[in-house]
Amino acid sequence: MCSPEAPMQTVRLLLNTAQQIQLDKSFEHPIDDGRHAATGWLTRFNPAEVTLADAPVRVRGTLTVVERTPSTLEVSADHVFVYAIQRAHERAPDHASLYTVRRETRFRFDRGDLRDHRVELVHSSVLAGPQACAANASKYLRPLVAGESVRNDSPMGTDPYAPGRTPVSLCGVLSPSSQPTSP
Structure with missing residues (x-):
């Protein structure tokens, strides 16, 4: 099993020096400012709050x-990841959520980047849920698990599969129609 830092180090090695500094700041002191949230770089859950109830993580998306x-070259990735999660230290599969x-991410490569095995992250946006809108998601995503509910001010009907740009907010209740279809 790899350490929680391993994925971040793998990503870090691919970035240019300026973006390595930004990534380091995002993990050392994450803030929700659009540039320094750890969850803007990687999907992270607080292991004291939730764990994966099932593997593998389901994913569907496109690369352009x-x-x-x-x-x-510019590579655009638009992927939806579906995680089966449960409260930490709970091992009841019927309580998985x-x-x-x-x-959505956009990367840029030029000949020097390819030669040096580097990539420039141009844009990253994340839409996740269900998640409480009051939750600070700059360090960890804060999923609601079975039995929890959101406050009334949460956006309703979020559909992560809908084409087009995602909203800035990381919170909301998933739309009943946002179920993945078979490939």
Whole structure:
């Protein structure tokens, strides 16, 4: 089993120096400012609150590659991840909940990046739920698990599978129609 820091280090090694500094700050002192949230880089749950109830994580998405200039490629990724989770230290499979994370990212590569095995993250956005809107999700995503409910001010009908840009908010209640279809 790998340490919780292993995925972050793997991502870190792919970034240029300036983005490595930004990533480090995001994990050392995460804040919800659109640039320094740890969850903007990786999907993270607080292991004291929730654990995976089932593996593997289900994922569906697309990758698009566009040649921006003769020496620059841009790769866009739009993926929905579905996690079966439960409260930490609870081992009752009938209490598992589904938690959905939609992550849109854009990366840029030029010839130097390819030579140096580096990537530039241009954009990252995350939509996750169900999650309480009052929860600070800059360090860890804060899923609601079976039996918990959201306050009345939570957006209703969030559909992470809907095409187009995701809203900035990380909270909301999933729409009943947001069930994945068979590939």
